[in-house]
Amino acid sequence: MKQKRILIIGASSAIAAACARLWAGDGARFFLVARDAEKLAAMASDLGARGASETQSFLMDASDTSAHAGMIREAFQAFQGLDIALIAHGTLPDQTACEQDAALALREFGVNGLSVIALLTGLASRFEQQRGGALAVITSVAGERGRPGNYVYGSAKAAVSTFCEGLRARLFKHGVTLTDIRPGFVATPMTRGLPLPAWLTSTPEAVAKRIVSGIGRGTDVLYTPFYWYFILCAIRHLPRAIFKRLKL
Amino acid sequence: MKLLSWGRYPPLPQAAHAVAWRAELPALLANVAQTCGTTLAYGEGRSYGDSCLAESGQVLSFRGLDRFLAADWSSGILRAEAGITLEAIIAVSLPRGWFPAVTPGTKYITLGGAIANDVHGKNHHRQGAFGCHVRRFGLLRSDRGRLECAPDLEPELFAATIGGLGLTGLIEWVEIQLMPVASGWIDGLVQRFDDLDGFFALSAELDARHEFCVSWVDCAARGKKAGRGIYMAGDFAAENWPLPAPRRKWRFPFMPPVSLVNTWSLRAFNAIYWRKAPPKSRRAPAAYDAFFYPLDSLLDWNRLYGSKGFQQYQALIPERxxxxxxxxxxxxxxxxxxxxxxxxxxxxxxxxxxxxxxFPRPGVTLALDFPQTPYLEEQLFPRLDAIVREAGGRLYPAKDAHMRGDDFRRAYPDWEKIEALRDPSLLSCFWRRVTQ
Known part of the structure; x- marks a missing residue:
């Protein structure tokens, strides 16, 4: 089996790291992008021991869109093409603070929405030229409906999801898949301190299994764990008259 | 989420402060120590009693520190962060021909926990305890910062940390020597024995010939049947068989209000289990998973004992x-x-x-679980403790939730060395109970 060439942006995020471990077991070659050199070094040694054939690292802040083009060029040069690109970076904004500070709200929207759209734009044309490969981006179930508790985050993710919907149709003709990954509650450093209900909260490892197989199959939209599909079905169909009265 | 120990007794729920990267650790330790007084590292929570519970009720959860740092598959030397489990290690090392040199009866333990409790396994008579295969580790102390410990580097702290119940500092990473194996299969043998004399005879005859030996004993049998059990031994098969398929895992799905283990279920199960084993020695090949980790296929099996939990009693009686x-x-x-x-x-x-x-010394160890009832501490355990005391034996802190302080200090006279080297920011419920 050919070793997969994989680019991960936001590689040190818990879900991305768990995916990388699964790919490493099959001898994948990695081009990892994150802000923190120490974390990338720790990941590289871990993936190496787990079977990764090669790991290259690239330091970048994803919200610095001027750095994207250089990063994408290097990633494609590193292994003469890419089989998978996973965009996994993100933050969980402080909603209350965003309500008082428009600049902060825009910054958070930039990290979770605009920077992803910029990356997808750059990657899409490369994948199109290559006529194959799998793009994947981690959005959120929070993008399906704006909730009072986190609508800055939710609307940024919604923008990405809608962007993906159109981009997917464009890439489809060229044999490129685009997977919109929508995790539910997952216990990660990002959600640390949130009062998530334990019985509904999954682990990065469990979520990663489904993501890796979903990307492999070229799934369009992936809810993980799977039951979030049904939860979101219900939430989507709640009448606005009721929805706006809920504390979510 | 609140954490308990494996026995769910004593019921002292712990608040967890999660660690994802080693770089976060010094600040987190300082922060928790300042706000809560003391804390303790918490791994997979497989210690049965209160040795993994922080006196302050605030633990540092190490599950996120589970990365490999370096692996040399030609020598079997492995370095990894302390929160990695034996399960994760085996998944990577076994296909490459290596296995932990010492493993206890579950693979859901962390490297840090293996050192802190100096765990032992079915090959103790050959390989000693886990600490015999530890080459070095990194320790983070609130008073001295980061240290590297090895037999020739901070030797005092090295020796104190192995079996040191996590009190001498936070174990950040560990380097161990794995043992080479030819396959993932155990060439085993099984034979039942009628009484304790039978156990001692089989053990004397066969222990020396096999890498792994352990016996199951029917703790419900009385009178003439008392001490009957099943002797199991084995060695890694030398044939280069394909790796065993992963076992189907089940999860015990709910918490019964009362323990499902009681006098009647116990008698019935044990009698059938004993009769199923062959009276004469019989070869029994087994996958490593089924041989070492029979209970790992039933996740959350501790729920079997109900919401009150259970205590394990593990004692070692000196050879004589x-x-x-x-x-x-x-x-x-x-x-x-x-x-x-x-x-x-x-x-x-x-x-x-x-x-x-x-904990391990030359001698025989007996371990078994009891559903938690007041009867244990009022009647049964004092009786057992008196027997152990008289025989000059000792109890295993990793399993303990009841030991009297004077019994601990008599059985482990070197405890004061650990107290002297204890990190002032670390304290467990167990340690406070038996030393103060």
Whole structure:
């Protein structure tokens, strides 16, 4: 089996790291992008021991869109093409603070929405030229409906999801898949301190299994764990008259 | 989420402060120590009693520190962060021909926990305890910062940390020597014995010939049947068979209001289990998973004992007193009608671990679980403790939730060395209970 060439942006995020471990077991070659050199070094040694054939690292802040083009060029040069690109970076904004500070709200929207759209734009044309490969981006179930508790985050993710919907149709003709990954509650450093209900909260490892197989199959939209599909079905169909009265 | 120990007793729920990267650790330790006084590292929570519970009720969860740092598959030397489990190690090392040199009866333990409790396994008579295979580790102390410990580097802290119950500093990473294996299969043999004399005879004859030996004992059998059990031994198969398929895992799905283990279920299960084993020695090949980790296929099996939880009693009786001591303990246990399906007898060898507070010594250890009732601490355990005391034996801190302080200090006279080297920011419920 050919070793997969994989680019991960936001590689040190818990879900991305768990995916990388699964790919490493099959001898994948990695081009990892994150802000923190120490974390990338720790990941590289871990993936190496787990079977990764090669790991290259690239330091970048994803919200610095001027750095994207250089990063994408290097990633494609590193292994003469890419089989998978996973965009996994993100933050969980402080909603209350965003309500008082428009600049902060825009910054958070930039990290979770605009920077992803910029990356997808750059990657899409490369994948199109290559006529194959799998793009994947981690959005959120929070993008399906704006909730009072986190609508800055939710609307940024919604923008990405809608962007993906159109981009997917464009890439489809060229044999490129685009997977919109929508995790539910997952216990990660990002959600640390949130009062998530334990019985509904999954682990990065469990979520990663489904993501890796979903990307492999070229799934369009992936809810993980799977039951979030049904939860979101219900939430989507709640009448606005009721929805706006809920504390979510 | 609140954490408990594996026995769910004592019911002292712990708040967890999660660690994802080693770089976060110094600040987190300082922060928690400042706000809560003391804390303790928490791994997979497989210690049965209160040795993994922080006195302050605030633990540092190490599950996120589970990365490999370096692996040399030509020498079997592995370095990894302390929160990695044996399961994760085996998944990577076994296909490359390596296995942990010492493993306890579950693979859901972390490297840090393996060192802190200096765990032992079915090959103790050959390989000693886990600490015998630790080459070095990194320790983070609130008073001295980061240290590297090895037999020739901070030797005092090295010895104190092995079996040191996590009190001498936070173990950040560990370097161990794995053992080479030819396959993932155990070439095993099984034979039942009719009484304790039968166990001692089989152990004397076969222990020396096999890498792994352990016995199951019917703790419910009385009278002439007392001390009957099943002797199991094995070695890694030398044939280069394909790796065993992963076993189907089940999860015990709910918490029964009362323990499902009781006098009747125990008698019935044990009698059938004993009769199923062959009276004469028979070869029994098994996948490594089924041989070492029979209970790992039932996740959350501790729920079997109900919401009140259970206590494990594991004692070691020195070789000279072993026959009489174990016999007296089994008599007391079967008389009580309490006990567990899994009761384990194992003869430990003479290989001494570097650990100051290591549990294993030459002798025979008996381990079994009891559903939690007030009867345990009022009647049964005092009786068992008296037998262990008289035989000059000791209890295993990793399993303990009841030991008297004077018994601990008598059995582990070097405890003061650990107290002297204890990190002032670390304290467990166990340590406070037995030393203060």
């Amino acid at each position: 007193e072993a026959g009489d001591g174990i016999r007296a303990m089994l008599t007391a246990i079967s008389g009580s009608g309490q006990g567990s399906f899994l009761a384990v007898l194992k003869r430990c060898g003479g290989a001494l671990s570097p650990g100051v507070l290591s």
